[in-house]
Each structure stands twice: as structure tokens, then as C-alpha cells.
Amino acid sequence: MSAELHTVGLSSTEIAGLWTNYINDSMSICISKHFLHHANNEDIKPIIAKSMALSEQHLKEITHILQKENCQIPIGFSDEDVNLNAPPLFFDLFPLSYVYGMSRMGLVSYGLFLSNVAREDIRSFFSQCLTSTKDLYNEAIDLMLTKGIYDRPPMIPYPDHVEFVSKKETFLSKWFEQKRPLNVLELSEMFFNIERNYFGLVMLTGFIQVTKDETIQHYLKKGKDLALQQIQFLNHTLINEDLMGSIMVNSEVSTSTVSPFSDKLIMSLVTMLNSQGVSFVGHALSVSSRVDLASEYLKLIPEILQYGKDGTDILIDRKWLEEPPHAPNRKELAKIK
Secondary structure, three states: OOOOOOOOOOOHHHHHHHHHHHHHHHHHHHHHHHHHHHOOOOOOHHHHHHHHHHHHHHHHHHHHHHHHOOOOOOOOOOHHHEOOOOOOOEOOOHHHHHHHHHHHHHHHHHHHHHHOOOOHHHHHHHHHHHHHHHHHHHHHHHHHHHOOOOOOOOOOOOOOOOOOOOOHHHHHHHHOOOOOOOOHHHHHHHHHHHHHHHHHHHHHHHHHHHOOOHHHHHHHHHHHHHHHHHHHHHHHHHHHOOOOOOOOOOOOEOOOOOOOEOHHHHHHHHHHHHHHHHHHHHHHHHHOOOHHHHHHHHHHHHHHHHHHHHHHHHHHHOOOOOOOOOOOOHHHHHHOO
């Protein structure tokens, strides 16, 4: 007997992955259009165009899948959320840092999406997304290295022997001691959290400059303070360890006061980056056992969560928050007679 083929609908995790990807890619297209419109650097232009083309291809494929399933297509973001008549908000090198930063986060997100889906066409879609994002990420780093703007993590001497723990008490006291030398797991998380927060700091500085809404401007300033808090603690810790000084994303904000993006897009982007921040700080906490690091990360997580809630409240108040697909409310349905 031949195996019977069954048509299986989309699971909740598959809908979640497609829905999230649609929202994020539609936002990315708007930002890429602004960057591409003002791009003067002939080396950076192609990578911005490639990033935008990938996002546009993702939207087409997601739309095709959802239409075939008779599933509602998200609204996301459109040309109404970008003003191409606005002057450039960032100087020429920042779009490259943006492509690098977003593709790096995309690798994490696509890996998670892929691990959560089972249907063959959805697995194929997210596998393609992961591969193309990996290529974009590698291209961005190669270009940053060529231009001398890639900040390398701290260097340490190569280990010349392998050590095993001999006594539990000695190991635990050494491991959780506040002033023991930082290990490579902790150093890696510290570096990339500094880098991620500098990236956010540049974006927030630009957005504060062009946003006219006082409530949103106040919210963005709080985000800038939160990013600075993380940068200062981590940099201070590294400097005290004689490992490195401050690093910077190699970019600057222009003097423009005309917003190239809608307040809806700005708020959505900041809250999205903030939610990513919770994941990255949580991961840093999971591999950091030095007391001062663990304490700082534990203190930061509720602050980041509260900042995210404040941003979500603004989006809801302005009717800007598109609600994800959700399960039916069985209790409410039972009341309908």
C-alpha cells in the first residue's frame, strides 16, 4: 500500500512565525527604502538593496502561503510609514551597521522559527530565510572589515592546557567569586550586549531628534538611558579587567529634525528591539556566574520588561499595535445562544 498523503493545516507556531516575519520584514523594507534613497557609498548601496530584496521576497512567499490557507494577511507597515522626502537621518556607514545588526538578530530568530515548525513547506521557507540571512550577515561583516569599522571582541591568550575541576567547594567558591577573571563565555556576552546597546543608542538618538510627540520622545529618552546604563556597567567592568575600553558602532546621526519614519514604525521598532534585548540579557545571565555580572543582569531584566510594557501601552493607546492571531475564547463563545 502506498502511504496516504494528508493535507495538514498550519499549526499555531507556524502561524506565529509567518505573522512575526511579515510584520518585521514589512518594517525592514520601509527602513531600507530610506537608507537606499540617500545612499552615497557605492560599496554599501548593494547590500542595502539586497537586504530590502530579501524582505520583499519574504513578504511575497508569506502572502502566498497565507492566501492558500485562506488565512488573514497582516497589515504590517507600508509606504505610508516612510517619508522619502525627509533628509538622511544617519550618515553613510550606519546602514551597513544596521544590516549587520539586524541580520545577526535574524539568525537567532530564524533558527528559533525553524526549530518550532514541522510542515515541510514552512520548514523550507525558514531554512531559506536562515541561509539567505547567513549570507547577508557574512557579506556585511566582510564589508565592515574591508572598511575597518568592525569592532572585534576582546582578545585573550590561547589556553595551553586543559583543566578539570578537582574539588566542588573550591570550584564553586572560585566560580561565584565576584572578582575572579572573566571567562570567555562571559566576555562574549558582555561584548555583544555592549555592541547591541550602542546600536540601539544611535537609533534612539536619531529618533529622539526627529520625533515631535512629547510622550513618545520621553519614552525614547528612557530607552536611551537604559541603553547607556548597560553600556557603562559592562564597559567599566571590562576596563577594570584591563581588557578593553569603549567600543562604538561606527556611525553618527545627522542634524536632520524631519522624521523619515512614522511614529508607529519608530515605536514598533524600538519595542521589537527591546524584546530582543530581554532574550539576549537572559542568555547572558544563563552563562554568567560572576556575582557582579549576574546581579546586574538580574536587575536589568525587570527594567527592560517594564520598558517594553510602557512601549506596548503607547502602541495600544494609539491603536498601532496589530494583534497577533489568537485562539478562540471558548468561554465567550459558550455565552452566545
